[in-house]
Amino acid sequence: MPENSLYREVLLERLANPVNQGSIKDPDIEARLVNPLCGDEVLLQIKVKDGQIEQAKYSGNGCALSQVSASFLTEEIIGKTIGEVKKINEDDILKMLGANLGPSRLKCALLSLQVLKKALND
Amino acid sequence: MLENIEKIRSDFPILGRQIYGKKLVYFDNAATSQKPKAVIEAIADYYRTSNANVHRGVHKLSEEATEGYEAARKRVANFVNAGDARQIIFTRNATEAINLVAYAWGRKNIKKGEEILLTEMEHHSNLVPWQILAAEVGAKLKFIPIDENGELSWRKSLHKLVTNKTKLAALTHVSNVLGTINPVKEIIEDIRNLKSDVRILIDGAQAVPHLPVSIQTLGCDFYVFTGHKMLGPTGIGVLWARKDLLEEMPPFLGGGDMILEVGFEKSTYNYIPWKFEAGTPHIAGAIGLAAACDYLAKVGMKKVREHEQELTAYAQKALSEIKNLVIYGPKKLEKRAGVISFNIVDKKGKVAIHPHDLASILDGEGIALRSGHHCAQPLMKVLGINAAARASFALYNTKEEIDRLRPAIEKAKEIMRA
Numbered sequence: 001m002p003e004n005s006l007y008r009e010v011l012l013e014r015l016a017n018p019v020n021q022g023s024i025k026d027p028d029i030e031a032r033l034v035n036p037l038c039g040d041e042v043l044l045q046i047k048v049k050d051g052q053i054e055q056a057k058y059s060g061n062g063c064a065l066s067q068v069s070a071s072f073l074t075e076e077i078i079g080k081t082i083g084e085v086k087k088i089n090e091d092d093i094l095k096m097l098g099a100n101l102g103p104s105r106l107k108c109a110l111l112s113l114q115v116l117k118k119a120l121n122d
Numbered sequence: 123m124l125e126n127i128e129k130i131r132s133d134f135p136i137l138g139r140q141i142y143g144k145k146l147v148y149f150d151n152a153a154t155s156q157k158p159k160a161v162i163e164a165i166a167d168y169y170r171t172s173n174a175n176v177h178r179g180v181h182k183l184s185e186e187a188t189e190g191y192e193a194a195r196k197r198v199a200n201f202v203n204a205g206d207a208r209q210i211i212f213t214r215n216a217t218e219a220i221n222l223v224a225y226a227w228g229r230k231n232i233k234k235g236e237e238i239l240l241t242e243m244e245h246h247s248n249l250v251p252w253q254i255l256a257a258e259v260g261a262k263l264k265f266i267p268i269d270e271n272g273e274l275s276w277r278k279s280l281h282k283l284v285t286n287k288t289k290l291a292a293l294t295h296v297s298n299v300l301g302t303i304n305p306v307k308e309i310i311e312d313i314r315n316l317k318s319d320v321r322i323l324i325d326g327a328q329a330v331p332h333l334p335v336s337i338q339t340l341g342c343d344f345y346v347f348t349g350h351k352m353l354g355p356t357g358i359g360v361l362w363a364r365k366d367l368l369e370e371m372p373p374f375l376g377g378g379d380m381i382l383e384v385g386f387e388k389s390t391y392n393y394i395p396w397k398f399e400a401g402t403p404h405i406a407g408a409i410g411l412a413a414a415c416d417y418l419a420k421v422g423m424k425k426v427r428e429h430e431q432e433l434t435a436y437a438q439k440a441l442s443e444i445k446n447l448v449i450y451g452p453k454k455l456e457k458r459a460g461v462i463s464f465n466i467v468d469k470k471g472k473v474a475i476h477p478h479d480l481a482s483i484l485d486g487e488g489i490a491l492r493s494g495h496h497c498a499q500p501l502m503k504v505l506g507i508n509a510a511a512r513a514s515f516a517l518y519n520t521k522e523e524i525d526r527l528r529p530a531i532e533k534a535k536e537i538m539r540a
Contacts, residue, residue, distance in 0.1 A: 006482055007537050016539065038478060038494040039508050061508055063478035064538070108478060 006099055007064070015064050020074035022057045031119035032060075035111050037104075040066040044074070044115045053077050053085060063108050065097070070112035072096040077116070086120055088113065124429045124517065130421065131518050133158040144488030147523045152298050152328060152461050152514035153492050154350045157414075161353055164413035165406045175402055177379055191405045194412035195395070201415035202326075202347070203336035204362050211361040211368070211398045212408050216327040217247040219346035219361035220292070222374045222398060223323055224251040227344075230372060231321075232289050234260035239283055239291040239313075239320075241266040241274055242504050245298050246497040248325045252292060266293070268504060272300035272451040276309050284316040291322045295329035299496045299512065300451030301434075301461030303333070310341045321367075327351055331516070332430055332459050334423040337362050349407065354414035358407030361398070368394045375400040418517075426517045430460035433515045437462055437524045444531055446474065446540070450505060460515035463496070465507065466531070466540050474540035477511040483534040484511075489526060 024030075027045035034041045040062030047055035056074035060067065076096065077085045093113050094101065101109055124130060131137050134156045139146045148156060168190060174183035176191045192207075199207040213219040232238065238252050242265050256263050264283050269275040274293075284291075291313050296303050306324050313320050323344035329335055331352035337345045344367075349358040363371075373380055373391055377400035382390045391397045418426065435455055441447055441464060448471075450463045468474040477493035484491060492512045495502045502508060513527065534540075 006486075007479070012537070012539065039499065039502070040478075041508075063476035065478070105478070105482060 006101070006105070008098060010098060011064060011068050014068045014071055018067070018071050020057050020071055020078075021059065021067075023059055024055055024057050027057075029119045031115050033111060033115045033118060035062070035066070035107055037107060038062070040108055040111055042066060042070050042112050042115045044070070044112065044119055046077075046119060048082070051081050053080055053082070058112065062111070065099075065101075065105055065108040066111045069093055069097055069109045070115075073112045073116060082120060085116070088116070123432055123521070124421070124425060127429075127518070127520060131520075133160065133417075134518050135159060135162070137518060141488040141490070142486060147489040147526055149489060149491040149513040149515065149519070149523070149527075151331075151516040151519075152351070152496075152512065154356070155331060155353050155516050156518065157353055157355065157410075158417050160417050161355065161410050161413045165355060165410040168406045168409045173406075176405055177396070187405055190409050191403065194408040197412035198360060198408075198415050201419055202330060202345075202360075202362070203338050205338050206365060208393075208395050209362050209365055209368065211363070211395045212403055213346075213359040213361055214357055214404070215350070215359035216325060216346045216348040217251075217359075219348075219359050220248055220323070220325065221251045222361055223344050223346075223363070224255045226371045226374045226398070227321070227367065228252075228255045228290070229259065232256075232259055232261050235262070235287060236289045237262045237264055237285060237287045239264050239266065239288055239293075241293045241304075242268045243272075243274070243297045243300060243302065243498065243501050244292075244294055245325065245327070246499070247327075248292055248294060248323075249500065252290075261289070262287075264288075268300075268302075268501075271453060271457075272297070272302050273457060274302070274304055274309070276312065280309075280312050280316060284313055284320065286317065288313075288317055288320050291320055292325070293323075294325040294327075295335070296326075296332065296459045296461075297451070297498075297501075298328050298461065299463050299498050299501055299510070301458040301463070301514075302452050303329070303457055303459055306342070307340050314341070328459060328461070331418075333427050343367060349411040349414065352411075352414055353417055354411035355407050358404050358411045360411075365394070368398070371398075373397055373400070377401045379403070421517060429517055430515050430519075431455060433519055433521065433524065434458060434460045434462065436521050437513060437515070437527070440524055440528050441531075444528060444535075446535075447531070450510060460519075461512065462514070463510040463512040465510050466535060466538075468540070473507060473509075475534060475538045477509045479538060480511050480531070480534050483537055484527075484530050487526065487530040487533065489530055 041060040058070035172186040326347040330347040481493035
């Protein structure tokens with residue numbers, strides 16, 4: 001993937017000013033995953049109130065794609081019901097990133113979605 | 123530099139490729155090397171003219187295939203000074219060779235409470251098989267630490283680490299992350315001085331493609347390497363072992379070709395090396411690997427080493443001129459193979475561009491290098507990082523290619539605002 005289509009302004013802006021990065025003291029739901037190929041790591045913590053996601057935070061370390069997609073994803077799920085959140089799919093993440101990714105970088109971008117799925121299935 | 127570098131480059135068809143309209147710079151040789159025409163043709167010729175199964179048929183093609191396969195074993199044996207070609211067991215790769223030793227030799231010889239000595243710089247392939255064995259038999263793993271230069275701190279630690287329970291030491295010849303060339307001959311001598319019957323396995327996956335290696339003079343019991351990192355095809359690797367050990371080891375996999383006589387209840391096993399080569403082997407792969415050995419021998423491994431050392435010195439200098447770039451591993455050139463792992467850090471020394479992002483941007487410039495933990499997660503922990511970018515060289519790389527690295531990294535810094 002040539003770099004110009006990958007590292008767009010919206011992504012770099014979010015990387016410099018991350019939204020929802022951090023942790024929640026008493027999360028109702030949390031999950032963590034490590035991408036075995038590269039060691040990228042995302043921890044997702046969620047607070048639920050009346051069936052709606054009230055608060056969502058992420059932490060971890062990894063490349064711009066894995067961390068920025070986690071940031072976009074937390075933003076997306078806040079205010080939604082668990083049922084609505086379960087419907088979020090890979091295409092939605094790619095739309096949020098606005099990037100066209102090759103197979104190796106796709107794994108980075110989708111790590112946070114996998115963490116979310118894991119969190120909701122527990 | 124190699125005098126005939128242009129001729130060598132023209133032997134590798136893939137080097138003519140364009141990536142996103144730019145000339146390919148291939149710096150991921152520690153992962154796998156590119157293949158010269160001589161290897162590609164040797165494999166194609168085998169399939170075109172002599173393909174048949176080995177050690178079975180009495181027909182002409184089967185004889186030719188068997189001759190080609192067994193001659194390949196001799197050519198590979200000569201290349202690494204292995205002595206008797208029967209000590210060369212063909213495997214799928216270095217990983218399978220290590221697993222063969224862990225299963226066939228380890229299960230029989232390592233008992234509860236006994237110890238396996240490894241190092242902090244092992245590739246997962248020379249760590250996980252021993253973890254599995256240790257868990258199964260109740261053995262203990264110990265590790266030779268690395269110092270701040272990324273060298274094994276063996277002189278200071280061996281006398282504590284080698285005990286009367288040490289059964290095996292398994293260590294890498296060259297680190298795939300740090301590039302460190304371990305003085306394996308001296309380390310083996312020191313281990314043996316502390317306990318004479320410790321069995322020693324050397325992982326030569328990153329050494330055989332880049333240094334002159336003479337297995338017989340090292341003093342080890344097992345030596346493993348893989349074909350695809352040394353200009354050969356994927357799917358073929360080598361286990362070398364002392365003959366008496368191979369004789370007494372039970373088979374690894376059971377099946378055809380590894381037997382002398384099979385009854386319903388019991389079988390007798392074939393002689394070495396075939397005892398360890400169950401099923402139809404990778405005949406074309408062995409022939410391709412032999413062609414790779416011939417190619418490297420023709421260039422000369424001493425010259426390959428000199429060429430790569432010069433490239434490494436040139437790259438170290440070029441990279442050290444980039445602000446906020448840290449290089450891991452030995453500073454002394456003679457202690458380092460053509461592997462340079464690095465990161466772009468901020469003022470506090472924290473990684474500022476994740477190596478994946480760096481590698482993606484460099485990919486856009488036509489430069490292929492590796493990013494990630496390089497299958498050495500425990501070592502990453504010791505280095506205090508999660509990942510690194512790695513440029514690794516081969517005999518066909520040039521200084522002009524290294525010249526393209528710096529502006530590409532500067533571009534990445536600009537894009538990522540680091």
